[in-house]
Amino acid sequence: MIDFDKILKEAQEELNNITSIIDLNTFFQTYLGKAGKVTELMKLMKEIPNEEKKNFGLAVNNLKQTISQNIEDKEKFFAEKKIQDSINNTKLIDLTVPTNKKIKGSLHPITIVQEKVINIFLSMGFTVEDGNEIETEYNNFEAVNVPKNHPARDMQDTFYLDNGQVLKTHTSAAQNRIMKKYGAPLKAIFPGRCFRNEELDASHENTFFQIEGMMIDKNVSISNLIYFMKEMLTQVFGKEIQVRLRPGFFPFVEPGFELDISCPYCNGKGCRVCKQGGWIELCPCGMIHPNVLKMGGINPDEYQGFAFGLGFSRLAMMNYDITEIRLLNSGNITALSQAKIK
Ligand code: PHE
Numbered sequence: 001m002i003d004f005d006k007i008l009k010e011a012q013e014e015l016n017n018i019t020s021i022i023d024l025n026t027f028f029q030t031y032l033g034k035a036g037k038v039t040e041l042m043k044l045m046k047e048i049p050n051e052e053k054k055n056f057g058l059a060v061n062n063l064k065q066t067i068s069q070n071i072e073d074k075e076k077f078f079a080e081k082k083i084q085d086s087i088n089n090t091k092l093i094d095l096t097v098p099t100n101k102k103i104k105g106s107l108h109p110i111t112i113v114q115e116k117v118i119n120i121f122l123s124m125g126f127t128v129e130d131g132n133e134i135e136t137e138y139n140n141f142e143a144v145n146v147p148k149n150h151p152a153r154d155m156q157d158t159f160y161l162d163n164g165q166v167l168k169t170h171t172s173a174a175q176n177r178i179m180k181k182y183g184a185p186l187k188a189i190f191p192g193r194c195f196r197n198e199e200l201d202a203s204h205e206n207t208f209f210q211i212e213g214m215m216i217d218k219n220v221s222i223s224n225l226i227y228f229m230k231e232m233l234t235q236v237f238g239k240e241i242q243v244r245l246r247p248g249f250f251p252f253v254e255p256g257f258e259l260d261i262s263c264p265y266c267n268g269k270g271c272r273v274c275k276q277g278g279w280i281e282l283c284p285c286g287m288i289h290p291n292v293l294k295m296g297g298i299n300p301d302e303y304q305g306f307a308f309g310l311g312f313s314r315l316a317m318m319n320y321d322i323t324e325i326r327l328l329n330s331g332n333i334t335a336l337s338q339a340k341i342k
Helices: 004-016 021-032 037-047 050-089 109-123 171-182 222-237 290-295 312-320 325-329 333-337
Strands: 186-195 207-217 243-247 253-262 279-288 304-311
Touching: 004 021, 004 037, 004 050, 021 037, 021 050, 037 050, 109 186, 109 207, 109 222, 109 312, 171 186, 171 207, 171 290, 171 304, 207 222, 207 312, 207 325, 222 243, 222 253, 222 279, 222 304, 222 312, 279 290, 279 312, 304 312, 312 325, 325 333
Parallel strands: none
Antiparallel strands: 186 207, 207 304, 243 253, 253 279, 279 304
16 A cells, blocks of 8 residues: 555655755656656556555645745745745945945137137138147247247257257247248137246246247238237137237247236226236237248238237136146046136
């Protein structure tokens, strides 16, 4: 006689000890697989005498179904346990805790002012040219009428490379190249980074930005210079700006000027920034020296032109209320992003 109850009891005890889904599979094979214990019992069916077949059949079936059901239950248990475990292992998220604020990048004040000025000059028909940061001594000095041993070189002491080239001291270094490239007439601006061997302080840096402008045509005069500068500055500051010229010496212009603007902080009334004078010195400029035109391949008897060299770093500082020039090259995001946008 086969003791079905005993088999079931043993199976259930075995099942109780199972703790993994892999062992559960093995258990399944042991009882219900091809050569499993229950399967083997079913194969006995044909050897059972007819009168016992019914009871035997019922008992085997019952055993098979009970074990199947037990396996299914255990499977369900494992599946639920897995979910429960993953819930228990999940760290609770507190949605009320303040997060790290994402800091959005922004353009550098120099870039913003540069784009503003470029757009204004583009709208007035100027082209935008590139200049080199490493220049020949010729382009930086000789071609703008500063011969070797001329005292004006002292004003722009710079960094000399082993090959005799220099880090350009001013955007004027591109004048000669541009004149030769386009000839006259021409209207061009050329922004760029410049370098000088400076004693550093709040308003002097060894690396700074300028934008140079040049207009060469027949009958160009100082009036054209004043018009373009006034127009550009009025747009940059977003309010009517007055300009005035004072004599200034630069070997590459004749006559040369210092251009002052009416103080944009107090509209010329006098304040701390303009030291009560109402005017702020902004930009050297002048009529291009005939020698410079000649060296650029342009006939000075036929053409005249004006040029200016606007200190961008200076303009950006005024536009954004930055009082320390060294901040501009510092990469100090906290300080730069505090620059007050006007
Ligand atoms: N290149 C001069 C400087 O950097 C500025 C300048 C440009 C002056 C054009 C006159 C004309 O000091």
